[in-house]
Amino acid sequence: MLRVMPFEQGNASMKHLLGGKGANLAEMTRVGLPVPPGFTITTDVCRAYYAADRKLPEGLFEEVLSAMKQLEQAKGERFGDSEQPLLVSVRSGSVTSMPGMMDTILNLGLNDETVEGLARSTGDARFAYDCYRRLIQMFGNVVFDMEGYHFEFLLQRMKQQQGFDQDHQVTAEAWKTLIAEYKAVIAKHAGRSFPQQVIEQLQLAVEAVFRSWNNHRAQIYRNIHQIPDEQGTAVNVQSMVFGNMGTDCGTGVVFTRNPSTGEHILYGEFLMNAQGEDVVAGVRTPMPIAKLEEELPEVYAQLESAAIKLEKHYRDMQDIEFTVEKGKLYLLQTRNGKRTAQAAVQLAVGFVKEGTITKEEGIQRIEPFHLDQLLHRAIDTSSELDVLASGLPASPGAATGQAVFDADTAEAWSRAGKKVILVRSETTPEDIHGVLVAEGVLTSRGGMTSHAAVVARGMGKPCVCGCEPIRLRERAFDVVVTDSVTATIAEGEWISIDGATGRVIRGVVQLREPELTAELVELLAWADDIRRLQVYTNADTPEDAGKARSFGAEGIGLCRTEHMFMSPERVPVVRGMILADQPEERAAALAELLPMQQSDFEGIFRAMAGLPVTIRLLDPPLHEFLPNMEELAIQYSLLSQQKIGNTEELQRVERMLRKVRSLHEMNPMLGTRGCRLGLIHPEIYEMQVEAIFRAALQCLDEKVDVRPDIMIPLVGHESELKIMRELVDRKAAEVLGARLSTVHYRVGTMIEVPRAAITAGSIAKHADFFSFGTNDLTQMTLGYSRDDAEGKFLTHYVESKVLPSNPFQVLDQEGVGTLIRWAAAQGKSTKPQLKTGICGEHGGDKESIFFCHAEGLDYISCSPYRVPLARIAAAQAAIALGNPSEQASIKPAQSA
Numbered sequence: 001m002l003r004v005m006p007f008e009q010g011n012a013s014m015k016h017l018l019g020g021k022g023a024n025l026a027e028m029t030r031v032g033l034p035v036p037p038g039f040t041i042t043t044d045v046c047r048a049y050y051a052a053d054r055k056l057p058e059g060l061f062e063e064v065l066s067a068m069k070q071l072e073q074a075k076g077e078r079f080g081d082s083e084q085p086l087l088v089s090v091r092s093g094s095v096t097s098m099p100g101m102m103d104t105i106l107n108l109g110l111n112d113e114t115v116e117g118l119a120r121s122t123g124d125a126r127f128a129y130d131c132y133r134r135l136i137q138m139f140g141n142v143v144f145d146m147e148g149y150h151f152e153f154l155l156q157r158m159k160q161q162q163g164f165d166q167d168h169q170v171t172a173e174a175w176k177t178l179i180a181e182y183k184a185v186i187a188k189h190a191g192r193s194f195p196q197q198v199i200e201q202l203q204l205a206v207e208a209v210f211r212s213w214n215n216h217r218a219q220i221y222r223n224i225h226q227i228p229d230e231q232g233t234a235v236n237v238q239s240m241v242f243g244n245m246g247t248d249c250g251t252g253v254v255f256t257r258n259p260s261t262g263e264h265i266l267y268g269e270f271l272m273n274a275q276g277e278d279v280v281a282g283v284r285t286p287m288p289i290a291k292l293e294e295e296l297p298e299v300y301a302q303l304e305s306a307a308i309k310l311e312k313h314y315r316d317m318q319d320i321e322f323t324v325e326k327g328k329l330y331l332l333q334t335r336n337g338k339r340t341a342q343a344a345v346q347l348a349v350g351f352v353k354e355g356t357i358t359k360e361e362g363i364q365r366i367e368p369f370h371l372d373q374l375l376h377r378a379i380d381t382s383s384e385l386d387v388l389a390s391g392l393p394a395s396p397g398a399a400t401g402q403a404v405f406d407a408d409t410a411e412a413w414s415r416a417g418k419k420v421i422l423v424r425s426e427t428t429p430e431d432i433h434g435v436l437v438a439e440g441v442l443t444s445r446g447g448m449t450s451h452a453a454v455v456a457r458g459m460g461k462p463c464v465c466g467c468e469p470i471r472l473r474e475r476a477f478d479v480v481v482t483d484s485v486t487a488t489i490a491e492g493e494w495i496s497i498d499g500a501t502g503r504v505i506r507g508v509v510q511l512r513e514p515e516l517t518a519e520l521v522e523l524l525a526w527a528d529d530i531r532r533l534q535v536y537t538n539a540d541t542p543e544d545a546g547k548a549r550s551f552g553a554e555g556i557g558l559c560r561t562e563h564m565f566m567s568p569e570r571v572p573v574v575r576g577m578i579l580a581d582q583p584e585e586r587a588a589a590l591a592e593l594l595p596m597q598q599s600d601f602e603g604i605f606r607a608m609a610g611l612p613v614t615i616r617l618l619d620p621p622l623h624e625f626l627p628n629m630e631e632l633a634i635q636y637s638l639l640s641q642q643k644i645g646n647t648e649e650l651q652r653v654e655r656m657l658r659k660v661r662s663l664h665e666m667n668p669m670l671g672t673r674g675c676r677l678g679l680i681h682p683e684i685y686e687m688q689v690e691a692i693f694r695a696a697l698q699c700l701d702e703k704v705d706v707r708p709d710i711m712i713p714l715v716g717h718e719s720e721l722k723i724m725r726e727l728v729d730r731k732a733a734e735v736l737g738a739r740l741s742t743v744h745y746r747v748g749t750m751i752e753v754p755r756a757a758i759t760a761g762s763i764a765k766h767a768d769f770f771s772f773g774t775n776d777l778t779q780m781t782l783g784y785s786r787d788d789a790e791g792k793f794l795t796h797y798v799e800s801k802v803l804p805s806n807p808f809q810v811l812d813q814e815g816v817g818t819l820i821r822w823a824a825a826q827g828k829s830t831k832p833q834l835k836t837g838i839c840g841e842h843g844g845d846k847e848s849i850f851f852c853h854a855e856g857l858d859y860i861s862c863s864p865y866r867v868p869l870a871r872i873a874a875a876q877a878a879i880a881l882g883n884p885s886e887q888a889s890i891k892p893a894q895s896a
Contacts (some may be wrong), residue, residue: 001048004063006039006070007238021093021235024334029232031313033306034330037074038088038238039067041206043095043697047233049210052626056210068202075239084121085114087240090205092212094233097335100455101221101432102233103142103212105205106275107135107240109492110463111196119172127245129175130167132183136194137180139201143208144190148428150216154181166284168244168273169824202237209235217432223458223798224436226805241330243323244275248296250324251275254289256311259319259339259457260396262346266290266307268320269447285466286447295329302329310334315356316365317347327619332636340396340457341367341374342517349519359526360879363872366523368846371869374520376462379498380510388479388495390485391442391467393502394453399440399462400496400508403489405475407434414438421495425472426465427452435459440497442504444470444477462499470504475525479504516868524868527875532883533853536614536861538839540564542603546612548864552871555612557861558711558839561688561860562620564600565593574625577684579659590687597691602698611706614771614776614839615692616750616863617685619713621673623663632657668726669779674714675724675749682727689728693735696743709746711771716753718762724765750839751823752776760823764830771861772820774840774848778807781816808841811848822856837861846873853877856884 002017010018010026018026022040029035041064048057068086072078077086085110086867090100110118110132119128137155140146158178164170165820188195195201212218213233222229243251252270257263271288272295278703303322306329310318319337323330339347348362357365376397379385387688401419404410410422422438424431426446435455440462443452447466456463471478475491479863487506489495496505516524531604536557537548545556555806565574570593577589604613623629636657639650678685689710696706712724725747736743748769752758779786784794786808797803804810811817820838827834840846844866853861853874862870 001044001057002042003045003057003060004039004041006067007035007037010040016095016231017044017234019043019095019236020097020335021091021333022234022236025236025238027313028310028331028334031309033309034328036238036239036241036330036332037071039071040093041235041237042415043234045231046210046213046234046354047230049207050214051233052758054211056203056207061199062309062331064202064206064237065199071239073226073236077239079109079202082113082117085109085117087114087118087840088202088880089236089238089240090202091236091238092209092229092233093236094213095231096225096227097338098221098225098227099338100428101212101218102215103133103209105138105142105208107131107138107151107176108201108205109198111198111201113196114198116609118604119873124245124247125172126170126175129172129179130170130244131242131275133175133182135177136179137185138734139194139205140182140186140190140487142212143204146189147184150185150189151182151753153183154178157586199202199832200422206235206237207587209233210287220432220436229801238332241323241325241332242275243271243325245325248324248327250292250296250356252286252289252321252322253869254307254320255337255626256307256320257317257337257343257347257350259317259337262317262339262343262350264350266304269651285445291367296324296327299324299327299329306867310545312356315351317343317426338457341370342396344370345374345517345520345523349523360530363527363530363875364879366872366876368869368873368876371520371866371872373864374517374868375514376501377513378509379496379505380512383510385503385509386506388481388489388506389467389469389504390502391444391464391504392447392453392499393500394465395441395456395461395463395499397440397462398496398498398509398511399438400494400511401439402492403436403477403495404438405472405477407431409491410434410438421497423470423472423477423495424452427455435461439692440464442467442470442495442497444468444472448821459827462497464497464499464502464504467504473508493874497667519847520868526873527871528552531871531874531878533849533857533874533877534837534859535867535874536612536837536839536843536859536862537867539604540863541600544609544864545604545607548843548867549607550613551864551867553611553864553867555614555707556608557837557843557859559613559615560602560619561597561600561616562618562624564597565618565625570596571625574657578622578625578663579655586626590683594687594691594694596733597688598694598698601692601695605695605706605708606702606704606715611701612707612709614709614711614748614769615688615709616713617688618677619674621663621665621668621671622677623660623665623668627656629657629660629664632660669776669785675712675720676714676723678712679720685724685727686731689731690735693732693743693745696745697716697736697739700742707744709748709769711769712747712749714762714776715749716751716755718759718766721749721763734849746835748835751820752780754781754819757819757823761830762828764827764834767831767834768835770823770827772836772838772840772857774811774816774820774838774842775808777819777840778812778816780847781819782807782812788846810845810849811842813851817851817855821856824857826857835859844870846876848878850874850881854881854884 007029012023012027015023077084079086089106091104115128119125137151155847165435227552243249250272254268257268268289271286285622317337318334348365351357352362379398401421403423404420410420413420419439421440422434423442425429425444441452441456443465453465469480479487494508496509534554536555537553538558539545540563573592580586591610636653699706715721726748746768748767750771750773752773824836836857839861843860844862
């Protein structure tokens with residue numbers, strides 16, 4: 001096990017061992033960029049630390065101290081020396097970037113003696129004691145788990161009492177007084193004094209950074225981004241450089257391109273006379289990076305040159321942290337920059353056109369789930385806006401919600417179904433659960449690279465930062481609108497934010513849906529040239545079908561006809577059909593529904609002209625179209641108790657209640673629905689099939705190319721499909737007559753019952769296609785009721801690692817996937833031209849799409865707004881996996 005590695009011995013390929021930060025520090029050192037020397041304690045040690053119940057491996061610190069000796073030689077300073085003290089930072093560095101989720105300690109190595117040596121060696125006592133108070137504050141927070149407000153309160157009180165506005169104005173004597181107060185706070189809350197032994201400081205700091213791998217915010221972030229717990233974090237120990245030594249010093253963050261738009265300009269912020277955490281923490285509102293060229297032109301030129309070199313080296317946009325110490329530039333970190341979906345597309349296309357990467361690499365640079373975010377909503381330009389203030393446009397998109405002022409309230413209100421905007425002075429990593437549920441984020445301090453901005457951008461949420469006209473107070477904020485006018489927004493009042501312009505708006509605004517950009521259209525065209533899987537959509541209306549087609553859908557994989565019955569004007573007709581006691585009454589109701597259904601299908605056929613339209617015949621049980629049984633019983637009881645009442649109304653309710661009770665089932669999901677309903681009441685399916693073919697004839701007369709695929713739901717036995725297919729074929733011949741050969745229709749089934757998957761070879765004899773309904777197939781295979789599972793135990797299962805992910809979001813490949821694999825193979829062995837695909841919600845999930853590609857399915861079907869995502873994911877699957885091998889026949893496992 002490799003435990004400690006100096007920067008100069010590593011390289012970028014060692015990311016799994018050194019973490020992203022350590023690997024990039026090593027790589028920058030290797031290529032000769034100005035990186036302060038240091039070393040990395042590897043992720044192997046983190047894994048060993050947790051395997052040993054949070055104890056550092058034996059002998060580790062001897063290796064750490066040996067590396068510290070090398071660092072002392074490189075710097076010409078000694079750790080703990082009272083004349084020329086070596087100071088270091090101790091930072092986390094996970095394999096997968098997790099900005100702000102774990103902990104950092106700066107200025108480590110200062111104590112009551114070394115701070116005096118630092119003051120003498122720099123000639124600046126104010127600076128030395130500022131560094132010391134920062135160390136004590138971070139140490140208390142990170143090592144002793146003390147809340148930051150214990151220190152912030154004392155700091156703000158001291159500034160107010162002595163009339164200081166900024167940290168650099170505070171005198172050395174004032175810092176000394178504050179340091180004594182900080183020490184007393186640590187002694188009170190931690191039950192021990194701040195350690196004066198620098199070796200003890202180092203050991204406690206290393207353990208604290210490893211501990212932070214499993215803090216609450218890091219766990220939430222890993223769950224959101226599906227980062228494995230076993231990756232662990234490395235710890236980087238690096239010699240300090242100081243951006244807070246004077247007016248020729250500073251610190252900042254710069255992106256080699258704009259991470260919000262992808263524009264090819266340096267984008268970032270810096271603070272003069274400040275230390276690194278000041279920028280990302282958002283405690284001061286920084287200046288744009290372009291101002292650095294005015295303040296320190298030589299440093300700006302060096303930074304610009306380094307940015308070009310790093311982007312060329314890594315072949316991607318870089319996020320660079322830097323410090324300027326006495327006019328000299330130092331690079332503290334580089335990593336591939338987090339970006340919005342808009343920027344991701346712009347960058348991918350831009351790098352391809354510049355010849356930096358191939359089209360395949362450009363497609364692989366896109367995170368498919370970000371394409372959901374790319375379709376950001378924006379404020380309707382026709383809206384009248386009551387703009388209260390403007391801040392920095394930190395993350396694009398617009399949002400409307402009720403103002404809340406802490407993460408816990410945001411989470412509670414969101415659970416209650418409210419839309420919220422999280423308003424903070426600045427967010428901290430502890431706020432992540434509030435950011436997660438909020439529609440958007442608004443802060444009064446911080447810049448476009450602050451924690452709030454970075455996390456919101458990563459989640460695709462609108463964010464406005466550094467809105468300085470806002471003054472937060474208890475459960476409200478004031479906005480200085482003019483010199484004489486102040487507006488107040490109390491908690492619960494509606495506000496809106498525009499992350500594209502930075503505007504903060506009073507009240508609810510009308511939002512408009514986004515459109516595909518030219519760059520995304522081009523990227524999707526590249527993906528279409530590469531992918532093998534066809535991408536269909538789930539659509540029940542002509543409007544949804546048209547929207548999906550504009551997003552590139554190649555057909556409809558699931559049209560749920562029951563949704564066509566739910567409109568207010570149709571429900572009475574459907575109920576009349578269900579309540580009919582005589583065949584004549586039912587026939588009359590069906591005759592009334594027939595033209596309605598025909599009109600629906602005509603609209604969809606026109607929207608999808610030339611493309612296949614898969615129409616699922618009625619699937620849910622009939623009682624779903626009737627009133628709730630308990631509510632009817634109460635209504636009947638109240639009517640019965642009235643001495644003078646409407647006898648006709650009482651009879652109507654009684655009849656409805658009797659019918660609902662007769663249709664009531666203990667487990668409707670496994671009851672009279674799908675093809676079972678069609679077998680018992682074939683007249684319903686006959687009406688729907690007639691409507692389909694009448695619509696087809698009408699569209700053919702209009703020269704519309706019609707390609708209907710008729711899906712029989714819930715088949716579990718071949719005889720069910722055989723009978724239903726005969727019904728469809730008989731009705732087709734009856735309706736189409738001499739024009740039968742002009743309508744190229746297919747009949748298939750939705751495989752959603754495990755028995756259907758197991759006996760797929762027999763069922764395929766009567767099917768032209770299999771569509772795997774992965775929602776119900778997952779429920780029946782796992783024995784989970786989706787509604788009950790997600791509301792009761794499923795979250796606990798995922799959090800406790802009983803399951804790797806929610807099986808209703810990510811396909812259970814071991815269980816459900818095996819049934820799909822079996823059914824596809826057996827079906828095609830019976831009928832080689834059998835068309836196969838999935839139409840459950842998994843059709844829009846990247847991992848599930850990779851599975852479908854690998855198993856040789858023909859298509860996936862997803863909701864309209866996920867079609868671009870699926871097109872990209874299908875191309876990524878083709879690039880990563882190549883063409884699927886021929887499906888071998890799957891044999892049942894032998895019993896033990």
